[in-house]
Each structure stands twice: as C-alpha cells, then as structure tokens.
Amino acid sequence: MTNWMPTLSDGEGPIYVRLADRIEADIAAGALAPGAKLPPQRNLAFDLGVTIGTVGRAYALVRERGLVSGEVGRGTFVLGSSDEPARQPQPEVFGGTRFPLTSGKLRMDSTAAPDVGQTRLISELVTRIARDHAADMLDYVRQPLPAWLDAGRVWLSRTGWQPSPESIVPTAGAHAAIMAVIAAMTVPGDRIVFEALTYSSIARSAALIGRRPVMVEIDADGMIPEDFDHVCAQQHPKLTFLMPSLHNPTLATLPDRRLNEIVAIARRHNVWLIEDMVFGNLVDDASGLLVSLAPERTFHVGSLSKSVAAGLRTGWVACPPHTAQRVHTASRMVAGSLPTFLMSETAARLVLSGEAEAIRRSVRAETAAREAMARTILAGSEFSSRPDIPFLWMKLPEPWLSGLFRRAVADEGVLVDEEDEYKPVRTERNHHRIRVGFSSAGSRDDVLRGFDTIRRVLEGGIAGHDSFG
Incomplete structure (x- = not known):
C-alpha cells in the first residue's frame, strides 16, 4: 500500500477528472511506481x-x-508511466485462452476457408510457378511486382470504391497488414481504440510493441459513436481499429448514420482508422465503407484467409495518400522481409484470373449449407448467424459462463472460443457467449457432430461441470 495522497488544487473541470489527471501525472513523475496499489476508494474519498x-x-x-x-x-x-514507454510494463490485455492443438479435438475455434476443391487448383498453380520461377523463389523479394499491386486493387475493390495500385501494400496476411499500419503510424505509448469485443490478437500484438489498447463500447449495431467521441476527448488516441462491414464476433454491421458519425469524430480528433474487411469480403450486401467516406485517414485491409485459403498468408492494405511507403517500410521492418515470391505470385494469379472469386462463391455456398445445419440442430438456442459468415455468436443460458462451457464441450472433444478471446482489455463484464466456427471442420459430418455435441451439453445443463470453477 502506498502513502500517496493527491492534491487537487490545480487543474480545471470536474473533481473526478482532476483526480484522474493527478494520478496520471504522479505516475509519469514516478510518485506512483509500477505495481503500486492505489488507496481504497472509500479511504481516499474520506481523506479528500x-x-x-x-x-x-x-x-x-x-x-x-x-x-x-x-x-x-x-x-x-499502477501499470506504468506513459512518459517512459520503453520501461513501462505493458498494459494488461486479456485473452490468450485458446487450447493448444490437440489431436482428436474437433476445431470449431477457427474460421479458415473450407476446402471446396481449391486444394487441387492451388497445388497445380504452385507447381507451375515453382517450375517457371525457380530463381525468383530462391531470392529475397525487394519490391512487389506490379501484378501483385493490381491483384490487391481488384480484391479490395467493392461497392463503387476502388483503390489505386500505388496505394496498395502487399503483406503476409491481414494481421501483418494491420500491425504494419500500427508500427508506421504510431509510436510506443500511443493509445489505440478497439471495440469492447473485437479481434483481440491485434490488441495483444499492439501492447507487445508498446502501444496502449483502450476500449469503446458497442451495442447491437456496433461501435457507439458517443462513447468513441468521449474516449477520443479524454484519451487522445492516435488510431482506431474496427470491423464495420462484418464484426467479429458479434456479426454486427455499422449503419450508414454511424459510419458518418465515426468519420466526423475521427476527423475532429485527428484519429487514423483501420478498416478490417477480412469477413466483410464474404458479404455481398455490405453497407458503406469507411474508406469511401474518409480516404484521407482510412487504411482498408483485406486478405484471402476466409474467402480462398488461410495458408496462402496473403493480404493487402490500401493506404491513404502519401502513407503507402511508410507502411511498406514498416512491413519490412516488422516482418523482416516482404511476403514471399511464391505466395504473392500465387495469390495474384488466383485473383487476376478470376479463380479467387470463383472459390469465394463456392466458399459462400458451403458456408450457407453449414449455417443451415446450425439453425436446424441448435433450434431453440439463442445465437446470431448469417448464411455467408462461417461462425455463430451464441448466447449461453444461465448459469453458464463462457469459460466453463468451453471446457465442458472440450471435454466432449470439441473446441470453441469463449468470449474472453474477444476482449481487448480486461473487463469484469460477462456476455455469457461463445463463438462457434464451422468452416475449418473437414466435412459436413464433422460439423454435424460438433453442433450435436454443443446441443447435448446445453441440454445436459451445468450439473457435473461446476468442478471446473
């Protein structure tokens, strides 16, 4: 326990804001060291x-x-001082509860594109590239080829918007693209906004390189603009990561009105935007794009992982004017090199030939068939799903907690994601939900077995599982 006692004589605004500012100032000055325990709220209230x-x-x-x-x-x-980002402990980021790869477990905690016959096509294409470009495959990639940029232009284009080839940076997947943007456009200590539920691997990766994840509330329509404005005014973030066209894991789509409000707030507070379209690429009826509303500050990211093949590890980011070279350089520095010739050339040929789009259509058809199975087998359960998206967001009945349910179905041989996988920062809020992916399972029979296992555990209730705690 620290003997620290704040003074509130300086500063303006409400007392709680002045107290928060004093805490931040004393952390920066070293009066509150990392690991120090703040006084209990009741005691401090009495003293002040x-x-x-x-x-x-x-x-x-x-x-x-x-x-x-x-x-x-x-x-x-106390976690640390924002004035000394190199020495401060990393912000506490929650998540990382996935099971290790375990033989015999059915993977319903992943959403890679299902095999719809693309394996043979990609294998033949890789063989031709290896035969015709053996020397290129043995060397470093120093600059992306024009065809690779053009493939990014084609794959990212939609709903009347099309990026220019010179704005494109090829990367080793969407995650690599997003981290290259973060490395290029922020510095250690900068705050990055994430939705209260999100693809939290980005938040954990950002924290690992010294950035500070902060959270904005969401509802059934996605990010709440009023809370985004509040966080921007209070914490001055440099960048925001969001999935407006298809949110993972809630499946929300931001209405046009909110898109415009978020753009206006980002402009007012000078915040960069990262628009993740990895799942949005599967949706034909997606709403407007952030990049079409705010091209001067939006990094638009897409990949082939959910639509064609996750193992290709190929993605692209369309950058605002005059930022592509910074992102390109950051990508090389963070990853150690550009994407490999083999993967980049394979992806480009698939996209430019139209084969990638044909695979995407087949993937959507297979996804729709599996989602229909979920609606039949899990009828009576509460969950959100779409025929074009390879996961469902399931509400658990009381008194199930997501972590306990995850362990219960894992004990029956099925792996699912608990809600903590999608929390960018530690929070006490429980949503009582799990995400169930159904694209990585090898066959529809496997999907059927997985859904049936989940149904049986739900019907059996929590009795017999409470020893997991």
Missing part, C-alpha cells in the same frame, strides 16, 4: 472530502487510459 462515486469515476477513467488495473477483491494497481 468527496464521495466514493467521485473516486470511483476517477479510477475508472485512469483504467480506461491504460494506467491501472483493477482486480476484484485485491484493489487497483
């Missing part, structure tokens, strides 16, 4: 002559700023 609610709001604000971590029953602890 304010209400417990005022102190609680201040603690919540510094938690949002990524400066402290609150642990139920233990207290609130």
Whole structure:
C-alpha cells in the first residue's frame, strides 16, 4: 500500500477528472511506481472530502487510459508511466485462452476457408510457378511486382470504391497488414481504440510493441459513436481499429448514420482508422465503407484467409495518400522481409484470373449449407448467424459462463472460443457467449457432430461441470 495522497488544487473541470489527471501525472513523475496499489476508494474519498462515486469515476477513467488495473477483491494497481514507454510494463490485455492443438479435438475455434476443391487448383498453380520461377523463389523479394499491386486493387475493390495500385501494400496476411499500419503510424505509448469485443490478437500484438489498447463500447449495431467521441476527448488516441462491414464476433454491421458519425469524430480528433474487411469480403450486401467516406485517414485491409485459403498468408492494405511507403517500410521492418515470391505470385494469379472469386462463391455456398445445419440442430438456442459468415455468436443460458462451457464441450472433444478471446482489455463484464466456427471442420459430418455435441451439453445443463470453477 502506498502513502500517496493527491492534491487537487490545480487543474480545471470536474473533481473526478482532476483526480484522474493527478494520478496520471504522479505516475509519469514516478510518485506512483509500477505495481503500486492505489488507496481504497472509500479511504481516499474520506481523506479528500468527496464521495466514493467521485473516486470511483476517477479510477475508472485512469483504467480506461491504460494506467491501472483493477482486480476484484485485491484493489487497483499502477501499470506504468506513459512518459517512459520503453520501461513501462505493458498494459494488461486479456485473452490468450485458446487450447493448444490437440489431436482428436474437433476445431470449431477457427474460421479458415473450407476446402471446396481449391486444394487441387492451388497445388497445380504452385507447381507451375515453382517450375517457371525457380530463381525468383530462391531470392529475397525487394519490391512487389506490379501484378501483385493490381491483384490487391481488384480484391479490395467493392461497392463503387476502388483503390489505386500505388496505394496498395502487399503483406503476409491481414494481421501483418494491420500491425504494419500500427508500427508506421504510431509510436510506443500511443493509445489505440478497439471495440469492447473485437479481434483481440491485434490488441495483444499492439501492447507487445508498446502501444496502449483502450476500449469503446458497442451495442447491437456496433461501435457507439458517443462513447468513441468521449474516449477520443479524454484519451487522445492516435488510431482506431474496427470491423464495420462484418464484426467479429458479434456479426454486427455499422449503419450508414454511424459510419458518418465515426468519420466526423475521427476527423475532429485527428484519429487514423483501420478498416478490417477480412469477413466483410464474404458479404455481398455490405453497407458503406469507411474508406469511401474518409480516404484521407482510412487504411482498408483485406486478405484471402476466409474467402480462398488461410495458408496462402496473403493480404493487402490500401493506404491513404502519401502513407503507402511508410507502411511498406514498416512491413519490412516488422516482418523482416516482404511476403514471399511464391505466395504473392500465387495469390495474384488466383485473383487476376478470376479463380479467387470463383472459390469465394463456392466458399459462400458451403458456408450457407453449414449455417443451415446450425439453425436446424441448435433450434431453440439463442445465437446470431448469417448464411455467408462461417461462425455463430451464441448466447449461453444461465448459469453458464463462457469459460466453463468451453471446457465442458472440450471435454466432449470439441473446441470453441469463449468470449474472453474477444476482449481487448480486461473487463469484469460477462456476455455469457461463445463463438462457434464451422468452416475449418473437414466435412459436413464433422460439423454435424460438433453442433450435436454443443446441443447435448446445453441440454445436459451445468450439473457435473461446476468442478471446473
């Protein structure tokens, strides 16, 4: 316990904001060292002559700023100083609860494109490239070929919007593209906005290189603009990562009105935007694009992983004007090299020949058939799904918690994702949901077995599983 006592004589605005600012200033000055425990809210409220609610709001604000971590029953602890990003402990990012690869377990915790016959086509194409370009395959890739940029232009284009080839940066998948943008456009200590549920691997990766993930609330339509505006005003983030056309894991699509509001807020606070279209590429009826509304600040990212083949490890990012070279350089520095010749050439030929689009259509048809199986076998359960998206977002009945249910079905041989996999920062909120992917399973019989296992565990109830705790 620290003997720290703040003074609130300086500063402007509400008391809780001044208290939060004082905490941040004292962390930066070293008066509150990493690991220090802040006074209990009741004690500090008494010493300052304010209400417990005022102190609680201040603690919540510094938690949002990524400066402290609150642990139920233990207290609130300092994470580090934003003025010394190289020495500060990384912000506490929640997640990483996946099972290791286990033989005999049915993988319903992944959403790679299903095999719809593309294996043979890709194998033949790779063989031809290896035969005709053996020397190129043995060397480093120093600059992307024009065809690779053109393939990115074709694959990313949609709903009346098309990027220019010079704005395209080829990468080793969407994750690599997003991390290249983060490395290029932010510095250690900068805050990055994530939705309250999101592809949290990006948040964990960003924290690993010294960036600070902060959270914005969502509802059934996606990111809430008012909370985004509040976070921007309070925490001054440099960049926002979101999935407006098809959200993972909730399947929400941002309405046009919200898209316009988010763009206006990003412009007002000078925030860069990353638009992840990995799942949006599977949707034909996607709403408007952030990049078409705000091309001067939006990085538009796509890949082949969900639509063609995850193992190709190929993606592209369309960059705002005058930023592509920065992202290209960052991609080389972060990854150690550009994507390989073999993968880039294979992806480009698939896209430019039209074969990638044909595979995408077949993938969508297979996904629709498997989603229909879910609606039949899991009838009566509450979940969100779409015929064109290879996962469902299932609400668990009380008193199931997602972690306990995940362990229960794993004990029956099926792997699913609990909700904590999608939380960018630690939070006490429980959604009582799991994500069930059904594209990576090898056959429809496997999918049937997985859905049936989930149904049986739900029908059996929590009895017999509470020992997992």
